[in-house]
Amino acid sequence: MSIAALQSSTALLPPDTTALRVYPATIMSTLQSSRPASVPIGSLSSTYAQLPERFYARVAPSPVAAPRLICVNERLASTLGLELGHLDSQTLAEVFAGNRLPVGADPIAMAYAGHQFGNFVPQLGDGRAILLAEVLDASGQRRDIQLKGSGRTPFSRGGDGRAALGPVLREYLISEAMHALGIPSTRALAAVLSGEQVVREGLVPAAVLTRVAASHVRVGTFEFHAARGDDDAVRQLADYVLARHFPLLRDAPQRYVALLDAVIARQAELVARWMHVGFIHGVMNTDNMTISGETIDFGPCAFMDSYDPATVYSAIDRGGRYAYANQPRIAMWNLARLAETLIPHLDSVAERAVEIATASLVAFQTKYTTHWLRGMRAKLGLRSEQPDDATLVEDLLELMHANGADWTLTFRELCGAAEGDVSQMLAIFAEPAAFERWARPWRARLALDGETAAEVATAMRAVNPAIIPRNHQVERALRAAIDDDDFGPFDALRRVLEQPYLECDPAAGYGASPKPVERVLQTFCGT
């Protein structure tokens, strides 16, 4: 992006009052007096619910007909210090469906706005999600516990407030896979069938996902208040996220500039890490970008099979705005929207504030490229930094593109190639001689670092996953659950995804690229 384009993208938001709709300030409570007593699950608190009331709406989950537990992520529960061991499966189902509230819950739906496919929507908000409470995890980090699919809120605009089983399982699998890959992500604590059906591509089973996040504050949360000209709220939100996510910056001389830089740094690293594993988010709207730097909202996301930088899976992304290779540019565009909301707080002189924001945004490119190249070096087994490394990486990518090579398999098999076993590599490339031509300078480059082949291969296997949630595997697991009420394939996939860097039994087929008939070409939000 040129500096000129950047500058125009950091221009102040036009005053837009006509499009604004003030959300109901009234407290909507669907808590029924007949609701069973609340359940103790741990030490819950709520700091977001202490913010002024224009940040959220207080609303309780709407009970579902017949909750049935699909799974609870016990390991995650224990890192959160939650005590679930004394609860039977029916009670767990009721808690994670929202039918019974945990002791200490203060349920709210968060207000946010967002740019969706480039167009500003002044009010979105949690339309089918409810933030139950927060908890301090084992490392003392505050984490949100949120139900998704737990009923309508004042922010539901037309939707039913429910979630279909397919997207719930999809988010469960992919968010947990991201975490296991070592990429910052919201987590999945539980999935529950609600015993109800919702209309999507027909009638489908409904479910509730319990999501855990460092917080649910999004770029769109800042936009919500900025669009209303509510500078006070933007400042309070900025102070809140400084305290929660960047406590060391609270006393920085220009703390809002420091905040902007910190969010930019986290997003630059996050998107670089997506690129390393071939992840395509699919809906990088500003309401789906966290301030904490965690991946969030796994709608039509997908891991790429054959490498093509223009890959798009999402059925709703007709223009390819969120194609694989566009992600860094889009991240920067979204961060420009965040910067705009902070303009009044960056400097008392507006022009100077725009200059500061522009400089911060320009730095995204360097930060991103540094992370990207560092990660790509590691994927190729290169330890030191040499001037021609970027060219070596780009040559490989070009070759992969020309050969339609599978992203994950190529890098995983490259680990073996570092030890001299090129048999698998030659099967991946339609033109094996071209791989050999690329591999000659690569081997010479590896030799410069002076490590043994075994050392190189081991280091490479720790960064090039064998197992990713491949679209066709995910689809198969979802279909079995939706069509046959069979959660076996979901459970099996969930387990192998816990250890993505371990070689798994080739007979199980989890590491294989899809056969032509298995290829999934489109993914859907289906919410």
Ligand code: AMP
């Ligand atoms: P998402 O697609 O998750 O990024 O959601 C975008 C907006 O649509 C948010 O305001 C959601 O809360 C809202 N939304 C999505 N699905 C539903 C639903 N089933 N019921 C109510 N609101 C929804």
Ligand code: MG
């Ligand atoms: Mg969203």
